[in-house]
Amino acid sequence: MPVPDASSDQGRWPGESLRATAVSRSYEGVQALREVTVEVHRHEVVGLIGPNGAGKSTLVNLMSGFDRPTSGAIELDGHDVTRWPAHRRGRKGLARTFQHSRSFRGLSVRENVEVAAIGVGARPRDARRRATELLELLGLAARADAPAASLPHGDERRLGVARALATEPHYVLMDEPAAGLPEAEVPDFAAVVRAVRDDHEAGVLLIDHNMALIMDVCDRIQVLDQGRMLAAGTPAEIRDNLDVAAAYLGESAVEEETEA
Ligand SMILES: Nc1ncnc2c1ncn2[C@@H]1O[C@H](COP(=O)(O)OP(=O)(O)O)[C@@H](O)[C@H]1O
Ligand SMILES: [Mg+2]
Known part of the structure; x- marks a missing residue:
């Protein structure tokens, strides 16, 4: 070794x-x-x-x-x-976030993260677990059920980060x-x-x-x-x-x- x-x-x-x-x-x-x-x-x-x-x-x-x-x-x-x-x-x-929001405005904050996970092949149950963890990490848990369109600008950026991390990127x-x-x-x-660097080793x-x-x-x-x-x-x-x-x-x- x-x-x-x-x-x-x-x-x-x-x-x-x-x-x-x-x-x-x-x-x-x-x-x-x-x-x-x-x-x-x-x-x-x-x-x-x-x-x-x-x-x-x-x-x-x-x-x-x-x-x-x-x-x-x-x-x-x-x-x-x-x-x-x-x-x-x-x-x-490989995942990225965007300078201008690309979230699904009609979906909830949680659904936005779940959809990103499902997009790379996660099962619905795993997608739900990832969304719960990531919304907690990004400080968005209290807004999980709110429509993404209702988020203030700073929260919207962090939703973009949660969506990127939902794909479990390297x-x-x-x-x-x-x-x-x-x-x-x-x-x-x-x-x-x-x-993201130390725990996800990305x-x-x-x-x-x-x-x-x-x-x-x-x-x-x-x-x-x-x-x-x-x-x-x-x-x-x-x-x-x-x-x-x-x-x-x-x-x-x-x-x-x-x-x-
Ligand atoms: N799709 C595009 N069509 C034409 N010009 C572009 C396009 N994307 C970027 N540019 C130009 O390329 C340069 C770099 O832009 P950009 O990469 O957005 O800079 P930054 O992100 O550092 O602010 C700018 O002059 C910008 O106007
Ligand atoms: Mg730029």
């Missing part, structure tokens, strides 16, 4: 990661991403930050299969999945999941992200403008600007990177309010 390496989990899931290699995407003249590389391993939280329009959501769309790169490749656990549709990647353990891409969350509830959300790509949350929960951070990867490092390294701090960390907090 190999001795576990406490400083790295790579030995536990050999060959397993979600990786975008040198991906580019242009939309009719707009170069949204230029040769961006990012890798997420099981059991780690990678932060992705940068100003509005930097290409963060585009990268999530490419990695999850909602869009295709103009060039470059996406690999999931060593398989080239660049041409795979999103649902096929979903069955291989990798979760979270696109601004804490937007609209009152500041007092951010620490609880940080605990959720840690639980890899998380976390996009958020809340720097306190990002610095608190991320193992590594990558900074995107105008479609290019500007910097990468530990939270301490990113905090000490004056260029990043001056250009992006300060202004991004302000931009959150003006997000389209």
Whole structure:
């Protein structure tokens, strides 16, 4: 038996990661991403930050299969999945949340989570159990029977996270999941992200403008600007990177309010 390496989990899931290699995407003249590389391993939280329009959501769309790169490749656990549709990647353990809600507004909060579990093959009884656990984890248990359409913005984001986790993913891409969350509830959300990493042993790509949350929960951070990867490092390294701090960390907090 190999001795576990406490400083790295790579030995536990050999060959397993979600990786975008040198991906580019242009939309009719707009170069949204230029040769961006990012890798997420099981059991780690990678932060992705940068100003509005930097290409963060585009990268999530490419990695999850909602869009295709103009060039470059996406690999999931060593398989080239660049041409795979999103649902096929979903069955291989990849889940995402959306910057704008995609919940079924006519269904209850609980039903929304159950439907997500059933979508990846869970039996109704297991789907119900998962929904109960996840609504508890996300602090939505009291609203389980409310129509999803009635949720305030912050709760709606967390429902999106519950729906993603209902598929029992190995990798979760979270696109601004804490937007609209009152500041007092951010620490609880940080605990959720840690639980996804430590209890579910999933890899998380976390996009958020809340720097306190990002610095608190991320193992590594990558900074995107105008479609290019500007910097990468530990939270301490990113905090000490004056260029990043001056250009992006300060202004991004302000931009959150003006997000389209
Ligand atoms: N479907 C699309 N069609 C045209 N332009 C797009 C599309 N999606 C994104 N873009 C453009 O790509 C750039 C990056 O957008 P996006 O990935 O949403 O940035 P972020 O999530 O970092 O705010 C922006 O200039 C945006 O207008
Ligand atoms: Mg975005």
